[in-house]
Amino acid sequence: MDRYDVAIVGGGPAGAAAAYEAASRGAEAVVLEKGVPRADRDGLGPDSTDAAGMLDYWIEIMGIDPDELPDDVILQELSGTEFEGPTESLRLERTGMEADYPHFGYTFQRARMDDWLIERAEDAGAEYRVEASVTGVDSDLTGDPEHTVSLRNGEEIQADRLVLSDGPQRQVTNRVLDPLLPDGQDITDYVGTTKANHIAYQEHREFPEDAIEKDMLRFWWGAMPGETAYPWVFPNDGTVARVGLTMPIGLDIDDFPNQEEYLLLDADDDSIPSGSEYIERLLERAYPEYDLEDFPLVEDRGKRDGTETYAISSTRPIDSPTGAGIAIAGGAMGTTSAFHEGGYHVAVRSGAIAGELAATRRLEAYNEAWKEAIGDEILRNVSFADIVADYEPADWDRAFSTARKLMQREGSLIGFSPRAGFSGLKLFAQYWWTKRKFRDGGYVQLHEDEFEV
Ligand SMILES: Cc1cc2nc3c(=O)[nH]c(=O)nc-3n(C[C@H](O)[C@H](O)[C@H](O)COP(=O)(O)OP(=O)(O)OC[C@H]3O[C@@H](n4cnc5c(N)ncnc54)[C@H](O)[C@@H]3O)c2cc1C
Incomplete structure (x- = not known):
């Protein structure tokens, strides 16, 4: 051996x-x-x-x-990222964190x-x-x-x-x-x-030249139901981008009576759409000036036939x-x-x-x-995920509108302070309290001394 x-x-x-x-x-x-x-x-x-x-x-x-x-x-x-809410959006050109890159x-x-x-x-x-x-x-x-x-x-x-x-x-x-x-x-x-698992699905698609900002990531929040459910577009080389999404496994559409508020749901959906159906809807609805055929699948990439499905646990x-x-x-x-x-x-x-x-x-x-x-x-990720866990589409709009105002006043999101007005103060307080809840390793769900070794 x-x-x-x-x-x-x-x-x-x-x-x-x-x-x-x-x-x-x-x-x-x-x-x-x-x-x-x-x-x-x-x-x-x-x-x-x-x-x-x-x-x-x-x-x-x-x-x-x-x-x-x-x-x-x-x-x-x-150069940055674009977050789209149902009606509001937010464009970030700096992460606001110290970095040499x-x-x-x-x-x-x-x-x-x-x-x-x-x-x-x-x-x-x-x-x-x-x-x-x-x-x-x-x-x-x-x-x-x-x-x-x-x-x-x-x-x-x-x-x-x-x-x-x-x-x-x-x-x-x-x-x-x-x-x-x-x-x-x-x-x-x-x-x-079972309870904390997500599925990630993505496709490699060729984009029309004018439909893609090659140096911007794009995320849509409040477009799909479920905690931590969102689609994105990540530019790759040339005009190829990966269009993907994350969603919890096993969602029941009946738990979302406000179906019409989600960009990627139809009022008559009687189940949660599949990953590929969601992607088609995203391309049709977020890029209304194009047809689906304008975004052909790039089949020689990814895991198989230009698509990939993964389990991802939250x-x-x-x-x-x-x-x-x-x-x-x-x-x-x-x-x-x-x-x-x-x-x-x-x-x-x-x-x-x-x-x-x-x-x-x-x-x-x-x-x-x-x-x-x-x-x-980890503390930042866990805190933000906790804050937005129950967000409905309108909450994303409110968050983006507040964040945009904060950015205009403070120049950055990360360093935001109570000077940013009432809604900024609320967001700040929520983030501060949530971070407090998880500080000193409080984000760890199983500690070393809980093992019997
Ligand atoms: C769709 C998607 C998009 C993502 N986007 C980003 C992103 O943009 N940026 C980012 O930073 N992160 C991103 N992530 C997260 C990133 O992929 C993971 O954090 C990262 O892969 C974790 O690395 P790892 O080495 O821990 O696990 P993995 O990359 O999953 O590697 C685990 C390895 O273990 C092997 N393995 C499993 N079981 C066995 C076994 N029984 N025997 C032998 N080998 C085994 C697997 O084959 C695999 O190669 C994304 C994840 C997904 C699913």
Whole structure:
């Protein structure tokens, strides 16, 4: 049986960053990636959920200088983003956060970025095994932790430390954590696969030249029912853009008697439309001067036939049972925010910290360390998601109108203050109180001391 210092389950950004940091510190590290076929990659590789938007200050959190990236990774430098409400809109040309990157952000070719992260890890000495689907982990915690990782092909490997980076579906993570919880508790009560799950669907479409601002992201809020349900357009290269959406799974349209208020619902819909139906409606309704045929599918991109569907879970993060020699990183620990789909930067950063601490046998510092590095970002995401959880279409209009006034007066959203008038004060107070509720790690839904290790 092969033996390693650090075994890493999942070769996405979190796993690849963990492998790079671990191998750079001289540890024997292996990345186990089940391998997913994609139209935009030769051979199997990481899942590469075609994410692909990076904001200026996320680059700092991620800790990878854009100049280090191969030329074909960054597709488009961004100048800003446009948020559309039912009648109001808001155009942001600055994130308002301190960052060295001179643009609002960039969009990137996700599969190439993931592949580069893996190559970087291999160059540092990590072993990358693809078609290595992990089916289970047997952890012996009677002395120094020892993990036996089983693969679908029947092989087993042994490792002293385990980094779980199998993404937001957590198929391995949940199985590993469950036995570490007290009797009667279930890991899915925290990082649920049913109650907090979303589906993300997207299509690669060619846009008419005049219909796309190539350097602007576009989001529509209050256009679809459900918490954290929204469509977007992300420009890629040329006039190709990804048109996608996120929505909770299992919504009942009868829970939304105000159907006519949503841009993408029809009054006579008797069920929630499918992802592809929503996208067609978005293109027809948000670009009324064009026909649907003006936005052809680009079929040789994405996962298959120009489309992609993913599960994405909208949860708050969990601590890792570091006493068991286990660190959970990236989407698996709940860092991906369905609120704005952001997660690549926190996946890379948490993975890097996990890899470094696993290699240097200091895993006990992990939960402190990731909070120090990405806690502020998580706090912002969790707080905003909490504030808008029950927003109806009209609430988005109110928020955008207030935010626009704040921007005009204050020049930025992030630094807004009570000087911004009554509605600004209300928004400020709500954000302040919500952030207070989750401060000091209050955004963590399962703490290290709740594991029985
Ligand atoms: C539609 C969509 C759009 C998004 N847009 C953005 C964006 O614009 N910007 C941004 O920053 N983030 C975005 N995100 C979030 C981002 O994709 C995630 O935060 C990021 O992928 C998390 O990285 P990860 O390494 O933790 O997990 P993943 O990228 O999910 O990687 C996990 C890996 O584990 C592998 N794996 C799973 N199970 C096993 C197993 N049993 N054995 C072996 N391997 C296994 C998978 O194949 C996969 O490669 C988006 C997500 C979605 C779904």
